């Protein structure tokens with residue numbers, strides 16, 4: 001009858017208005033940030049509930065420092081590159097949106113989807129529910145932006161050309177180092193003797209060894225937080241309680257302790273071989289022994305704190 005026809009029409013019209021409202025809102029958010037942050041409420045309204053004529057790619061993640069998800073940070077960097085490449089591409093349309101749900105803002109979404117690992121990527125197609133291939137196989141493909149772009153291309157027929165922002169940090173550091181060395185060589189151009197000085201070389205080699213053995217490379221790759229502050233007690237810990245992980249502060253402490261032990265060894269060696277008077281050599285000897293014993297036992301106690309069940313200690317427990 002006319003009545004039902006009319007109500008159906010009104011219903012369809014309201015759906016249409018709702019859809020254009022949603023698309024308008026998503027475009028607005030994307031204009032501000034290439035990756036939209038969603039909590040449970042936004043997820044239900046813009047991703048779960050119809051009507052929808054757009055795809056949403058969502059990264060489920062846990063970026064809060066206390067979650068200690070180093071991989072999440074790296075995956076996030078790649079995801080931002082992907083979303084920005086799309087956002088600023090000339091082909092940009094309202095067909096695909098990129099969003100993220102952080103565990104600490106939308107744990108209900110994690111629960112609803114039975115999600116128990118982060119980061120993970122899911123494509124929510126414009127029609128119907130996500131299928132198996134709408135879940136990105138992170139273990140197999142890795143999280144490089146190019147791989148993600150290929151997957152998005154398969155799922156949505158939107159092809160994204162990944163554009164990486166140039167990284168100047170490496171070349172800058174190298175340039176700085178060369179400038180310092182060049183400057184030194186220039187300042188002392190009349191006396192390049194220092195290039196043949198074995199102490200200079202020994203010191204540089206030592207610095208390199210100390211940096212490499214204190215875990216800087218691990219920090220560089222895994223990107224751990226500097227330290228951890230317990231949110232309930234407010235206590236800050238600088239040493240991670242397990243041998244599976246570490247904080248940046250920890251590597252600085254280990255670097256310091258290793259240097260102190262090395263310093264003690266050098267003092268001992270000097271005390272034994274130098275031709276200073278015997279009084280000075282005695283002082284050097286005692287200082288050297290003190291440094292080595294104190295910092296070595298400190299190192300051991302840190303190791304014991306991390307590697308539970310390690311049986312040996314020295315001076316300190």
Ligand SMILES: *[C@@H]1O[C@H](CO)[C@@H](O)[C@H](O)[C@H]1NC(C)=O
Pocket residue numbers: 016019020023053054094095
């Ligand atoms: C989806 O629908 C809205 C509202 O009608 C429209 O503005 C938008 O262009 C549509 N998107 C696509 C990809 O067709």
